Amino acid sequence: MLKIYQRRFKRISLVTCCNDEQCQVGVSAATNVYKYTGFEESYSSMNIKGEQCAVDIPFANNIYACIESKQEGVERANVLMNIGDDPCEAVVTSFDDYQLALKDEKSKNLVSLTKEVSSLMLSDEQYSDSLFGVDIFQAAFNDDEDYVKERDSQAAFSDDVVSVKTTLAEEARSLMVSDERCSDSQVAFNDDEDCVKEHDSLAAFSDGEESVKTTLAEEKNSQVDLSNYEVFSNNELINDCDKVKQIINHFRHVYNKLLQVKSGKLRSGLAVEAAIILQNQHKWIKRNKQFGSISGVEIGDYFFWRAELNIIGLHCRNVHGIDFMKMDGKNLAISVVDSGRYDNVFESNNEEFPDTLVYLGEGSNPKVQSKKSIEDQKLKGGNLALKNSVEAKNPVRVIRKIFFKRGKVEKRKYIYDGLYFVDSYRQEIASSGKLVFKFLLKRIPSQPKLDWRKLVRELDCMSYNFEGKERSPICVVNALDDEKPLITDDISQGKERIPIRAINALDDEKLPIFNYVTSVTYPESYCPSMINDGCDCIDGCSDSEDCPCIVKNGGSTYDYEERLFEAKPLIVECGPSCKCFTSCLNRVSQRGIRLPLEVFKTKAKGWGVRSRSFIRRGCFICENTGEILRDNEGEQRIGNDEYLFDIGVSYGDHSLRDANSLGSFEGNECFTIDAARVGNVGRFINHSCSPNLFPQSLLFDHDNKRMPHIMLFAMEDIPPLNELTYDYNYEKGGVCDANGNIKIKHCYCDSSDCLGRMY
Ligand SMILES: C[S@@+](CC[C@H](N)C(=O)[O-])C[C@H]1O[C@@H](n2cnc3c(N)ncnc32)[C@H](O)[C@@H]1O
Numbered sequence: 001m002l003k004i005y006q007r008r009f010k011r012i013s014l015v016t017c018c019n020d021e022q023c024q025v026g027v028s029a030a031t032n033v034y035k036y037t038g039f040e041e042s043y044s045s046m047n048i049k050g051e052q053c054a055v056d057i058p059f060a061n062n063i064y065a066c067i068e069s070k071q072e073g074v075e076r077a078n079v080l081m082n083i084g085d086d087p088c089e090a091v092v093t094s095f096d097d098y099q100l101a102l103k104d105e106k107s108k109n110l111v112s113l114t115k116e117v118s119s120l121m122l123s124d125e126q127y128s129d130s131l132f133g134v135d136i137f138q139a140a141f142n143d144d145e146d147y148v149k150e151r152d153s154q155a156a157f158s159d160d161v162v163s164v165k166t167t168l169a170e171e172a173r174s175l176m177v178s179d180e181r182c183s184d185s186q187v188a189f190n191d192d193e194d195c196v197k198e199h200d201s202l203a204a205f206s207d208g209e210e211s212v213k214t215t216l217a218e219e220k221n222s223q224v225d226l227s228n229y230e231v232f233s234n235n236e237l238i239n240d241c242d243k244v245k246q247i248i249n250h251f252r253h254v255y256n257k258l259l260q261v262k263s264g265k266l267r268s269g270l271a272v273e274a275a276i277i278l279q280n281q282h283k284w285i286k287r288n289k290q291f292g293s294i295s296g297v298e299i300g301d302y303f304f305w306r307a308e309l310n311i312i313g314l315h316c317r318n319v320h321g322i323d324f325m326k327m328d329g330k331n332l333a334i335s336v337v338d339s340g341r342y343d344n345v346f347e348s349n350n351e352e353f354p355d356t357l358v359y360l361g362e363g364s365n366p367k368v369q370s371k372k373s374i375e376d377q378k379l380k381g382g383n384l385a386l387k388n389s390v391e392a393k394n395p396v397r398v399i400r401k402i403f404f405k406r407g408k409v410e411k412r413k414y415i416y417d418g419l420y421f422v423d424s425y426r427q428e429i430a431s432s433g434k435l436v437f438k439f440l441l442k443r444i445p446s447q448p449k450l451d452w453r454k455l456v457r458e459l460d461c462m463s464y465n466f467e468g469k470e471r472s473p474i475c476v477v478n479a480l481d482d483e484k485p486l487i488t489d490d491i492s493q494g495k496e497r498i499p500i501r502a503i504n505a506l507d508d509e510k511l512p513i514f515n516y517v518t519s520v521t522y523p524e525s526y527c528p529s530m531i532n533d534g535c536d537c538i539d540g541c542s543d544s545e546d547c548p549c550i551v552k553n554g555g556s557t558y559d560y561e562e563r564l565f566e567a568k569p570l571i572v573e574c575g576p577s578c579k580c581f582t583s584c585l586n587r588v589s590q591r592g593i594r595l596p597l598e599v600f601k602t603k604a605k606g607w608g609v610r611s612r613s614f615i616r617r618g619c620f621i622c623e624n625t626g627e628i629l630r631d632n633e634g635e636q637r638i639g640n641d642e643y644l645f646d647i648g649v650s651y652g653d654h655s656l657r658d659a660n661s662l663g664s665f666e667g668n669e670c671f672t673i674d675a676a677r678v679g680n681v682g683r684f685i686n687h688s689c690s691p692n693l694f695p696q697s698l699l700f701d702h703d704n705k706r707m708p709h710i711m712l713f714a715m716e717d718i719p720p721l722n723e724l725t726y727d728y729n730y731e732k733g734g735v736c737d738a739n740g741n742i743k744i745k746h747c748y749c750d751s752s753d754c755l756g757r758m759y
Pocket residue numbers: 604605606607608641642643644683684685686687688746747748749758
């Protein structure tokens with residue numbers, strides 16, 4: 001396997017002390033590398049050819065390494081290290097190749113080194129780890145008979161399935177190499193028992209949202225047999241970022257399905273149920289508890305549910321705010337969730353970049369409803385782990401939950417804030433009169449800064465409704481990328497609620513000139529008549545039996561996250577003549593664009609569109625605006641037909657013509673939208689034979705079915721920066737030029753289903 005992954009090449013070097021000499025060492029000679037993390041200096045001890053050596057690596061943040069001998073004479077090394085700010089990963093099979101890889105500083109696009117090098121993955125975007133995890137994991141798993149016995153007995157394992165049960169794999173990742181595997185597991189088991197007892201009172205939990213069901217999930221989790229776990233070991237390395245996104249997509253898909261069938265149930269309960277389903281499908285990311293950042297998760301990434309943190313191994317405890325693991329006989333904190341349930345305080349000299357967190361210990365929280373009387377917090381469990389981390393100075397992941405309101409509904413997100421270390425702790429008497437622990441966590445410098453102000457600003461500006469009150473759940477992944485060659489920061493020039501920027505990283509071409517409009521324009525001669533009757537609802541049109549508009553659709557069209565349940569031949573939204581508020585759930589598409597869309601130059605298709613945030617299946621993207629033309633007028637625009645959209649053509653598997661009971665057919669003409677002269681961001685959305693959007697015909701202000709609004713919705717979950725496309729649905733051989741000759745247009749959508757022709 002000769003694949004070499006590289007995002008941005010950075011110099012890596014492993015400087016060690018061998019026989020008192022400072023030298024560069026090929027780690028292929030080592031059989032074990034134990035990790036010790038410091039902030040300015042890291043000391044690793046490794047066995048080199050059977051001898052225990054101290055390795056002194058100044059300025060390294062983290063060194064993870066594990067070596068396994070495959071066969072005599074051939075050594076194999078897997079190294080993950082952070083030297084300075086550069087997280088690197090390498091898997092090599094010989095010292096020479098390793099050296100070669102390290103020296104190849106000039107290479108900007110490594111493809112392969114030698115046949116012996118299985119892979120080198122270097123990334124400062126932390127897109128690494130899959131190969132690292134897999135190779136070592138498998139080897140460790142197979143190697144250790146004790147572990148298999150322990151696993152069979154099941155008795156020893158009761159913590160989160162991806163943590164204690166994978167103790168051995170943890171070792172393999174060199175986060176912990178210990179002969180105390182069994183006792184570690186046992187300790188975790190005991191801890192969890194405590195948790196279950198405490199759970200009843202809820203007092204012990206720093207984040208009790210998923211409460212009882214969560215405990216059930218934990219219990220179920222503990223019964224999952226690790227041997228069935230999916231191993232991502234194909235040669236086509238999926239980078240960890242994609243792996244995380246895939247799993248989260250899958251989780252949300254399952255969650256949405258549950259939401260559809262169990263609408264009365266608490267949504268947090270559904271999230272836990274979805275997580276259990278994924279677990280039973282062995283879809284959780286096979287990840288061990290570990291210190292430091294989690295590959296595939298970047299600072300600023302956000303999650304909707306606590307269960308999502310568990311699934312990807314960012315924070316492995318479902319309820320507790322403090323997660324920890326054993327290291328050299330002591331539990332050390334590995335991640336904390338600031339859930340807003342405790343009086344945690346983020347402080348900073350610079351409010352834009354909070355860099356300290358005063359985190360309250362767990363237990364006895366008067367803010368959480370408790371049947372138990374409030375007691376002094378105890379120095380055990382997570383509290384003890386945080387205290388131990390003061391000395392160890394190990395990195396602790398911090399995940400912050402932010403709250404915002406949408407209408408009357410409080411929404412929340414978990415945002416990964418990066419690595420902190422625990423600086424100190426103190427005990428204080430809280431307002432309850434009881435002793436609490438306060439831990440001071442400081443953000444490790446040199447990490448990308450999370451611009452909270454910008455984040456909140458973006459949240460705000462994207463989430464106002466027409467009245468400036470309502471907010472919607474939206475958040476930008478990796479919001480901080482100011483280096484892109486910006487053409488304009490808002491192609492709509494303020495006409496959309498959220499700016500739509502345009503970038504061109506390929507050449508000097510500027511955007512074509514057109515008149516930006518947020519709604520379709522009708523020529524006076526055939527302007528459709530407005531609807532003059534509507535619903536009288538005052539409850540947000542959520543009751544599908546009472547709202548005549550919802551009844552027309554055969555039931556609710558959107559879920560409470562404002563996502564379309566499914567495509568329909570025609571959807572009727574509440575409109576200007578309805579008495580409901582503009583925030584009503586049946587007006588989603590009229591609220592305009594709320595995703596941070598970006599027009600960008602593609603390699604072969606001219607301009608295209610993508611989103612900087614994750615898009616969930618069923619989300620509204622934008623309307624396809626432009627001039628409404630009669631079909632024959634559209635035909636006369638041959639030669640300038642790049643932006644024509646024929647209304648009423650069957651796009652995807654639903655046809656407007658099926659929507660017999662809705663709206664009226666005024667006249668017998670067909671219409672086309674032409675976005676050449678006037679249009680919106682939708683005019684830049686390209687065709688694909690495997691699209692991720694679909695056009696939905698929709699009425700709200702008039703009821704002429706011949707010219708419904710064409711609204712684009714997400715067909716699937718779409719990761720940030722993936723191009724947005726829909727199927728133009730051209731008939732091959734069905735497009736002619738002015739002389740009646742069949743025109744052929746090549747398709748460059750690159751999908752495996754592509755026939756090579758758009759028409
Ligand atoms: C509605 S425009 C889309 C935006 C366009 N790319 C631009 O630069 O303005 C449609 C035109 O984009 C190009 N296009 C869209 N999808 C394409 C594809 N899959 N392959 C090749 N060209 C495509 C074709 O020139 C098509 O006529």
